[in-house]
Amino acid sequence: MxxxxxxxxxxxxxxxxxxxxxxxxxxxxxxxxxxxxxxxxxxxxxxxxxxxxxxxxxxxxxxxxxxxxxxxxxxxxxxxxxxxxxxxxxxxxxxxxxxxxxxxxxxxxxxxxxxxxxxxxxxxxxxxxxxxxxxxxxxxxGQGAPLVSLIDRMWLRGRPGVPAALNIGGIANLTVLPPAGEPVAFDTGPGNALLDAAVRELTGGRLDHDADGALAAAGTVHEPLLARLLAEPYYALPAPKTTGRELFHHRHLHTALAPFTPLPAPDLLATLTRLTARTVADALRPLGATEVIASGGGTRNPVLMDMLRTELGPATALRTSDALGLPAxxxxxxxxxxxxxxxxxxxxxxxxxxxxxxxxxxxxxxxxxxxxxxxxxxxxxxxxxxxxxxxxxxxxx
Missing domain, CATH: 3.30.420.40 (ATPase, nucleotide binding domain)
Known part of the structure; x- marks a missing residue:
């Protein structure tokens, strides 16, 4: 068909x-x-x-x-x-x-x-x-998501090690296939949602995303803001779990920014990019993923992909789904x-x-x-x- x-x-x-x-x-x-x-x-x-x-x-x-x-x-x-x-x-x-x-x-x-x-x-x-x-x-x-987990399980079946499928859209989600037992799948948190919200506000709506991560690449991660963002209780919830823009929207970002003086735009975007990379890696680490196959709009952001590769470490290979025949x-x-x-x-x-x-x-x-x-x-x-x-x-x- x-x-x-x-x-x-x-x-x-x-x-x-x-x-x-x-x-x-x-x-x-x-x-x-x-x-x-x-x-x-x-x-x-x-x-x-x-x-x-x-x-x-x-x-x-x-x-x-x-x-x-x-x-x-x-x-x-x-x-x-x-x-x-x-x-x-x-x-x-x-x-x-x-x-x-x-x-x-x-x-x-x-x-x-x-x-x-x-x-x-x-x-x-x-x-x-x-x-x-x-x-x-x-x-x-059920959580109603991530529904792609069934396809991920069928697609990655038989791959060596502990393969994981990762999609980075507005929200990031993953599916991990352990060597024994059932696959694990859930939303890790924001993918591009907070980044895009920040870009729209910083540019007065002229831009809706940080093309190629150029602004983030010019910035420095603001560690106190990152720590405040990482304190969001969602990240500690057990799987299965899902989330969306009902939680990760511009007011969520404003609340986190409140204690700090206004940050330069590149620093804010660098911090939000690191947030996505860190929360994805933190979710994958306890599951022992040896290979991450990424898809979604976030894969077009080289700064995000570089940060994710750093957060995952050398023991976990990171590639896009293009390598397995499905365009990211x-x-x-x-x-x-x-x-x-x-x-x-x-x-x-x-x-x-x-x-x-x-x-x-x-x-x-x-x-x-x-x-x-x-x-x-x-x-x-x-x-x-x-x-x-x-x-x-x-x-x-």
């Missing part, structure tokens, strides 16, 4: 679409990447979304408008991906939508909200759409393409040992396209347990 995964992460700035041919042979799922397209949100939509996100207040009318406009934006990117990457032959779209609230309290997640109405995608493309992936895991007692910028979009494929085939898409759910669950809801919806059913050998990036072997003659 040819599937397009659509993703907008916690940076809330753009939509990524990745297309893949997916084939199951026995218990192995083969993923052949077909490419990626991406589009930033229009400036006015970005501003409206930012104005509605926590800790700001909003209205149901504004949520309705954003749900519609983001759904329409996803539909435009879906059409483009089908045309440019799939030759008009995509069979399924899997849309993560845009997370606007993740209701976590007392170590539990009680609810989550992703907007971007999938009916717009189904209407524009005429194909079925799987969306709303996170709530089903939450209803089973598109890895999460490919992961949701796989999750959509599993849902359509009636297969679980969650790893309960990673999210804390009572058991595996079939995720999401299906919006039919123009044709009658015919579900293909699970493959004869059962759910795939291994993911291989590359074409499926030719059938034996």
């Amino acid at each position: 040819r599937v397009v995964g659509l993703m907008s992460g916690t940076s809330c700035d753009a939509i990524d679409a990745a297309a893949a041919d997916l084939t199951v042979v026995g218990r192995t799922l083969y993923l052949t990447p077909l490419g990626m397209v991406g589009e930033p949100y229009e400036a006015e939509l970005t501003a409206a979304l930012a104005a509605a996100l926590p800790p700001a207040a909003t209205t149901l009318a504004e949520v309705c408008r954003l749900d519609t406009r983001i759904g329409q934006a996803f539909a435009r990117v879906a059409l483009r991906a089908d045309r440019e990457l799939c030759g008009g032959r995509a069979g399924l779209f899997a849309s993560h939508g845009q997370t606007v609230y993740h209701w976590a309290d007392g170590g539990r997640v009680h609810g989550t909200l992703q907007i971007g109405e999938p009916a717009w995608i189904a209407e524009a493309t005429g194909r079925p759409v799987v969306a709303g992936f996170r709530p089903r895991d939450i209803t089973a007692g 910028a598109a890895k999460e979009a490919y992961a949701f393409a796989v999750l959509g494929f599993l849902t359509l085939h009636g297969l679980p898409g969650s790893a309960p040992g990673c999210t804390g759910a009572a058991g595996p669950r079939i995720l999401g809801s299906i919006t039919p396209g123009r044709e009658a919806l015919r579900l293909p059913g699970p493959p004869p050998a059962g759910p795939p347990d291994t993911l291989v990036v590359g074409p499926a072997p030719a059938p034996a003659s």
